[in-house]
Amino acid sequence: MSTTFNYKHLYYFWVVAKEGGISKAADKLDMAVQTVSAQVRELERALGYALLKPAGRGLVLTDAGVAAMQQADHIFQLGERLPGIVRDAVSSPAVRLAVGVSDGLPKLVVHRLLYPVIAEPNLRLLCHEGEFDDLLGDLALHRLDVVLSDRPAPSNPNIKLYSHAMGSTAVAWYAAPELAARAKENFPECLAELPVLLPTSHTAVRDRLDNWFENRAIRPRIVGEFEDSALLKTFGSSGMGVFPAAEWVHDDLIAHFAVERIGTCEGVADHFFAIGTEKKVLHPLVQRLLQPVG
Structure with missing residues (x-):
């Protein structure tokens, strides 16, 4: 290895490879595209080999x-892991x-999914809510130990991810008492007349709900x-409309x-x-989370 090898250059290359392109990596790093590109070229010069090659509109790894x-x-x-290890060593x-x-993901479901680890002595639980793709990016950069979602991770040749099914649950319709009394008289056809609240299309279950209506020739109002699932339930409980929940x-x-x-x-x-x-050593609490949920 060349004596000019620089770990910062390696880090920029690593982010480029994870993000699948220099522009995306520059956004993630909050740096100029030209700067990131130059750092990767410096690493290639130091190692003596090309590390990336064009593929369509993006980049892929060479051997x-x-x-x-x-x-x-x-x-x-x-x-x-180093900051946490040092911090734990002195505290x-x-x-x-x-x-x-x-x-x-419904917040009450998140609590249930995390229940197996909540009682862990000295647990320090950090929950970060965000958009699915952004969370996968943070996971690839090892800022997160695990991501909980209502869908598996998409295939990506540059990021080795696993998607472990934690369980599934039927969905039912709920409403505030006054609206529920009206809905029970002619369910589910009544959903064409009564006000309905739904999750937006960014949830995986929305397509299934739309198909459910279509298969029953119901055009919901x-x-x-x-x-946000909590907002959906809050407005539903106020009587604004009938709503689905796990x-x-x-x-x-x-x-x-x-x-x-x-x-x-x-x-x-x-x-x-x-x-x-995919790590050689999996976080012990993540291992516990992967046990089937009843």
Whole structure:
């Protein structure tokens, strides 16, 4: 290896490879495209091999790039852990778990998915909510230990991810008591007349709900669409409309939102996944999360 080898250059290459292009990496690093490109070229000169090559509108790894990427993954995975290791060495021991939560995931479901680790002594749980693609980017950069989502990770040749199914639950319709009484008289046909609240299309379950309506020739009277599941339930409990929710959290929903169950959304289910990077040593609490949820 050349004596001019620079770990900063390796880091910029690593981000470029993870993001699939120099422009995306520059945005992630908050740097100029020209600067990032120059740093990668410096690394290639130091190593004596091209690490990236054009492919369509993006970049892919050369054989040398694949070898460099494997080592960079190990190096920066250890680097991400270093601050926590040092902090724990001089303070009370803590078990840190950084979880990314897809913004379409119901909050009550998130609590249930994380329940197996909540009682861990000295747990320091960090929950970051955000858009699915952004969370996967942070996961690839080892800023997160795991991502919880309602869909598996898409295939990406530059990022080795696994998607572990954590379970699924039927979906049912709920409403405030007065509206529920009207809905039960002619369910589900009444959903063509009564106000309906739905999650927005950024959730995986929205397509299944739309198909459910179409298969029953019901044209719902949609009066509200919500990205945030907690807002959906809050407006639903106020009487604004009938709304769908995962039956996993039926008891909590009844207790906290004072709504009633109208009927099952037959054939529609919500699916939940834990997404992580393929590491030689998996976080012990992530291992615990991967146990099946009843």
